[in-house]
Amino acid sequence: MNVKLKVWRQHSAKSEGCFEEYEAKNLSTDMSFLEMLDVVNEDLTLSGQYPIAFEHDCREGICGSCSLMIDGEPHGPEDKVATCQTYMRSFKDGDLITIEPFRSRAFPVLKDLIIDRSSFDRIIQRGGFISVSTGSAPDANAIPVSKVKADVAMDAAACIGCGACVAACKNSSAMLFVSAKAAHLNSLPQGQPEKDIRVLKMVEQMDKEGFGNCSNTYACEAVCPKAISADFIAKLNRDYAIASIRTKLLGREEVVETI
Amino acid sequence: MELNGKIPSGPLSQKWDNYKRDAKLVAPSNKRKYEVIVVGTGLAGASAAASLAELGYRVKSFSYHDSPRRAHSVAAQGGINAAKNYRNDGDSVHRLFYDTIKGGDFRAREANVYRLAQVSVNIIDQCAAQGVPLAREYGGMLDNRSFGGAQVSRTFYARGQTGQQLLLGAYQALSRQIGLGAVESFQRYEMIDLVLVNGHAKGIVTRHLVTGEIKTFAADAVVLATGGYGNNWYLSTYGRLSNATAAWRAHKRGAYFANPCYTQIHPTCIPVSGDYQSKLTLMSESLRNDGRVWVPMKKEDTGKPPASIPEEDRDYYLERKYPSYGNLAPRDISSRAAKEACDEGRGVGPGGLGVYLDFADAIKRLGRHKIEERYGNLFDIYKEITSEVAYEQPMRIYPAIHYTMGGLWVDYELMSNVPGLFVIGEANFSDHGANRLGASALMQGLADGYFVLPYTINNYLAEIKEKRPVTTQSEFTATEQEAKDKVAKLLAINGKRTINSFHKELGKIMWDYCGMTRDKAGLEKALQLIPALREEFWSTVNVPGDGEELNQSLEKAGRVADFLELGELVCRDALDREESCGGHFRSEHQTEDGEALRHDNTYSFVAAWEYGNGSGPKLHKEQLVYEEVHMSQRSYK
Numbered sequence: 001m002n003v004k005l006k007v008w009r010q011h012s013a014k015s016e017g018c019f020e021e022y023e024a025k026n027l028s029t030d031m032s033f034l035e036m037l038d039v040v041n042e043d044l045t046l047s048g049q050y051p052i053a054f055e056h057d058c059r060e061g062i063c064g065s066c067s068l069m070i071d072g073e074p075h076g077p078e079d080k081v082a083t084c085q086t087y088m089r090s091f092k093d094g095d096l097i098t099i100e101p102f103r104s105r106a107f108p109v110l111k112d113l114i115i116d117r118s119s120f121d122r123i124i125q126r127g128g129f130i131s132v133s134t135g136s137a138p139d140a141n142a143i144p145v146s147k148v149k150a151d152v153a154m155d156a157a158a159c160i161g162c163g164a165c166v167a168a169c170k171n172s173s174a175m176l177f178v179s180a181k182a183a184h185l186n187s188l189p190q191g192q193p194e195k196d197i198r199v200l201k202m203v204e205q206m207d208k209e210g211f212g213n214c215s216n217t218y219a220c221e222a223v224c225p226k227a228i229s230a231d232f233i234a235k236l237n238r239d240y241a242i243a244s245i246r247t248k249l250l251g252r253e254e255v256v257e258t259i
Numbered sequence: 260m261e262l263n264g265k266i267p268s269g270p271l272s273q274k275w276d277n278y279k280r281d282a283k284l285v286a287p288s289n290k291r292k293y294e295v296i297v298v299g300t301g302l303a304g305a306s307a308a309a310s311l312a313e314l315g316y317r318v319k320s321f322s323y324h325d326s327p328r329r330a331h332s333v334a335a336q337g338g339i340n341a342a343k344n345y346r347n348d349g350d351s352v353h354r355l356f357y358d359t360i361k362g363g364d365f366r367a368r369e370a371n372v373y374r375l376a377q378v379s380v381n382i383i384d385q386c387a388a389q390g391v392p393l394a395r396e397y398g399g400m401l402d403n404r405s406f407g408g409a410q411v412s413r414t415f416y417a418r419g420q421t422g423q424q425l426l427l428g429a430y431q432a433l434s435r436q437i438g439l440g441a442v443e444s445f446q447r448y449e450m451i452d453l454v455l456v457n458g459h460a461k462g463i464v465t466r467h468l469v470t471g472e473i474k475t476f477a478a479d480a481v482v483l484a485t486g487g488y489g490n491n492w493y494l495s496t497y498g499r500l501s502n503a504t505a506a507w508r509a510h511k512r513g514a515y516f517a518n519p520c521y522t523q524i525h526p527t528c529i530p531v532s533g534d535y536q537s538k539l540t541l542m543s544e545s546l547r548n549d550g551r552v553w554v555p556m557k558k559e560d561t562g563k564p565p566a567s568i569p570e571e572d573r574d575y576y577l578e579r580k581y582p583s584y585g586n587l588a589p590r591d592i593s594s595r596a597a598k599e600a601c602d603e604g605r606g607v608g609p610g611g612l613g614v615y616l617d618f619a620d621a622i623k624r625l626g627r628h629k630i631e632e633r634y635g636n637l638f639d640i641y642k643e644i645t646s647e648v649a650y651e652q653p654m655r656i657y658p659a660i661h662y663t664m665g666g667l668w669v670d671y672e673l674m675s676n677v678p679g680l681f682v683i684g685e686a687n688f689s690d691h692g693a694n695r696l697g698a699s700a701l702m703q704g705l706a707d708g709y710f711v712l713p714y715t716i717n718n719y720l721a722e723i724k725e726k727r728p729v730t731t732q733s734e735f736t737a738t739e740q741e742a743k744d745k746v747a748k749l750l751a752i753n754g755k756r757t758i759n760s761f762h763k764e765l766g767k768i769m770w771d772y773c774g775m776t777r778d779k780a781g782l783e784k785a786l787q788l789i790p791a792l793r794e795e796f797w798s799t800v801n802v803p804g805d806g807e808e809l810n811q812s813l814e815k816a817g818r819v820a821d822f823l824e825l826g827e828l829v830c831r832d833a834l835d836r837e838e839s840c841g842g843h844f845r846s847e848h849q850t851e852d853g854e855a856l857r858h859d860n861t862y863s864f865v866a867a868w869e870y871g872n873g874s875g876p877k878l879h880k881e882q883l884v885y886e887e888v889h890m891s892q893r894s895y896k
Contacts, residue, residue, distance in 0.1 A: 008360065009680050010662060011808075012808065012809070013469075028533050028535065030532045030533060031533070032537070034537065035535050035536065035537050037319070038535070038537055038759070039535060041761075042757050042759060045757050045801060045803055045812065046755075046757060046801075047545065048803075049803075050300040050803055050804060051803065051811070051812060053811055054808060055325065055503075056499060057324070057329055057498040057499055057500045058332065058333065058334045058498045058499075059498070059499060059537060060334060060538075060540045060541075060612075061540045061640065061641060061643075062334050062420065062423055062496060063329045063331070063333050063334065064326075064328070064329060064333075065324070065325070065329050070785070078643075078732060080639075081643055083641070085276050085643045085644075087643065087644075087646075091888075109688050110469055110809055111809040113809075114809065116325070117325060117326065118325065118326065118446065119591060120326065120406065121326050121328075121434065121437075121444075121446075124430070124431060124434045125434040125435070125437045125438035126438055128431055128434060129431035129432060129435040130388065130389050130390045130431070131435060132385070132388040132389055132432075133310075133313040134306075134309070134310040134313055134385060134432075134709045134710070135381075135385075135710075136388070136389065136390065137381075137388035137389075138383045138384065139384055140343070140383045140384045140387035140388075140393075140401055141345065141400050141401055143394050144395075144398065144399025144400060146395070146397075146399050147395045147397045147399070150392050150394070150395040153390070153392040154392040154394075154424075157392050157417075157424060157427065158418075158423075160423075161326065161328055176825075179318075184390065184392065185390050188390050188392070190388055190389070190390045191386070191390050198712075228437070247732055256477060
């Protein structure tokens with residue numbers, strides 16, 4: 001099959017970008033979308049042009065590196081997959097495919113299709129963890145965790161941190177990402193001691209990074225390659241409200257001070 | 260030169276305790292005076308960086324990824340072993356130790372493996388406390404499953420994404436320390452050289468992958484946690500970015516590279532579908548708990564739909580050859596058995612390079628729901644790639660390069676022969692011998708990072724007399740200049756061939772002559788082809804763009820240049836090791852029934868290679884002395 005590509009090219013964070021058109025010829029439908037870009041890049045290199053810069057690593061949908069907006073959809077046309085798990089069989093011969101980076105103020109473009117998602121890391125650094133230093137853990141079976149809770153925690157923990165939720169949201173909200181981490185840790189007995197402070201800090205950092213607010217359109221859930229449920233956003237709102245009440249109204253000032 | 264592994268005295272079960280009793284400590288108030296560089300943020304690197312910072316050391320953490328969470332440990336699927344004996348099925352530290360030593364075909368260091376089994380239980384405790392959502396039973400206790408090479412259920416798991424969850428646990432511990440200011444995080448920095456001061460590792464040279472700036476960093480010790488070199492074969496289950504550059508450049512500065520020919524070929528990967536293929540995807544070994552491996556008995560049946568082949572015309576070859584372990588025979592054995600079946604013309608799928616992994620019986624026995632719960636995400640991955648539904652027809656699988664047991668030589672303290680250079684996780688050579696058992700890589704990475712290095716590094720740091728060097732010293736400026744020159748040299752070639760075409764060609768040489776089976780003639784041929792290809796690379800490769808920008812081609816060129824050197828050493832080591840053991844199968848050395856034939860009298864040593872710098876690599880041996888275990892012919896029958 002043959003397709004035409006319209007690709008966002010931008011030399012660096014500071015330069016202006018524009019769309020360029022390329023042809024991708026003699027493709028197999030079993031090729032992955034990124035393998036198609038590999039072929040295009042080989043041709044570009046051989047013809048003395050700059051290959052298209054895009055982020056990728058594991059190519060099996062788990063590292064969260066790949067981050068392409070394909071025809072206006074984060075990770076392309078198929079549901080519940082990352083860009084690297086999108087195959088050319090999802091397109092038709094002769095298609096014109098538009099490829100852009102994920103766009104958000106909190107994800108500045110570094111080059112072509114590569115963005116800076118370190119804002120996600122800074123949110124985790126503020127509170128997306130359980131404070132347990134190496135060596136201080138009790139026996140793993142000392143704290144039973146109900147299977148139901150463990151499964152919910154796992155559903156939430158499946159997030160790969162790709163940022164598709166932000167790219168899909170008209171407000172560039174990171175609520176699905178933040179709520180997934182909060183739900184993972186807050187669902188478990190091990191996560192209870194820091195539950196309040198965790199959500200307050202993570203949300204504060206999220207706002208600081210310039211992500212927008214959630215207006216409940218569920219676009220995030222629809223594009224999430226790991227099918228993270230927007231129900232977690234409701235849980236985050238609830239946990240946040242309770243944490244605010246407990247810390248601010250009930251006067252647990254020592255908690256407020258550490259935020 | 261005989262290498263000294265610095266194995267502590269005493270009986271095997273007391274060596275680690277004896278070591279800890281005698282090791283030097285650094286007082287809490289002094290720890291903040293020391294700086295440690297940790298390169299890599301996978302299971303080993305992230306757990307080490309977090310644990311060292313918790314102790315009070317000042318840590319600088321480096322990774323070429325945009326986030327520590329992307330390290331390729333994230334892709335490990337199946338599970339992590341620990342000698343918890345929660346199943347009451349006869350497991351113990353000694354049994355995990357023995358299984359691992361035996362699985363490694365008696366080519367690992369006894370004391371290291373015993374320590375690994377000892378600390379395995381602490382890892383599970385640590386991860387559960389971090390909130391890693393390991394699978395639970397309804398009563399709230401942790402669940403287990405079985406993995407290859409063991410007759411007990413000791414593998415802990417988090418659905419089909421155990422590596423991801425353990426990595427996120429370590430990443431979160433690391434993030435906490437970054438947030439507290441105890442770890443300084445350098446993302447998108449690639450280590451391109453090691454700096455030695457008076458023979459000690461005291462810093463690194465990095466290239467910032469966005470700006471292209473080449474910069475040096477100084478420290479009191481350097482820890483490499485930079486993973487394996489499976490991408491030397493081009494097609495592998497590794498992430499596309501995984502590379503050997505940090506380890507190889509440390510090797511060129513004097514660190515010995517041990518057992519490079521010990522590579523693991525995983526039996527259950529999705530077969531190659533075309534020439535454009537960029538990577539191979541693993542289907543976790545855990546699938547072999549419920550899936551049955553088979554090929555048609557007769558060649559002429561290979562093209563038929565699998566369901567139409569009656570039971571009596573199927574050859575469940577693993578169950579037939581290895582009745583007591585069956586489909587859970589170790590990886591090296593299962594891979595070779597698949598290759599044999601395909602070599603006999605009984606392979607299935609495109610090119611006859613595939614065997615069936617069939618779940619029909621398990622679905623009949625347990626119901627589709629149970630199978631979905633256990634392996635749902637793996638079946639999804641399989642469908643995305645092949646567009647086939649494995650609940651309805653068997654998967655097709657074929658072996659692929661998956662792990663490298665070889666790596667930089669380290670002693671019991673995980674320090675290389677270069678003082679101050681520590682190597683942990685897959686990047687070192689020490690624990691898996693000639694073959695790694697399933698669910699042992701996650702165990703080793705976290706053991707090294709959480710529970711071994713934080714003890715052993717003190718012993719080195721406490722002895723340092725000199726002040727930490729500064730990056731304006733001549734050792735740093737000189738090494739930085741060499742690194743800059745190398746980058747400039749790559750950019751100046753301006754030839755006609757793409758980097759990828761060289762990588763692919765190298766991968767084919769490696770797979771054809773240094774893959775699942777190896778022989779003298781093939782290895783000698785590879786040793787001619789690789790240097791010739793390397794020469795061609797340095798005269799005709801095309802690296803577009805320039806150095807002071809985000810340039811993925813330049814990044815890749817540096818990594819492929821290193822593979823072109825390391826590949827030669829792998830083949831040299833494979834040629835030198837005139838025996839078969841684990842993943843290293845020399846067709847000249849096999850038993851009558853085709854199993855690996857070791858020569859313990861002549862080859863029970865670790866082959867540690869010193870970089871030759873023009874004169875060819877020089878071999879140093881560390882004899883493997885087994886005090887507890889009797890080396891025997893492995894049998895899984």
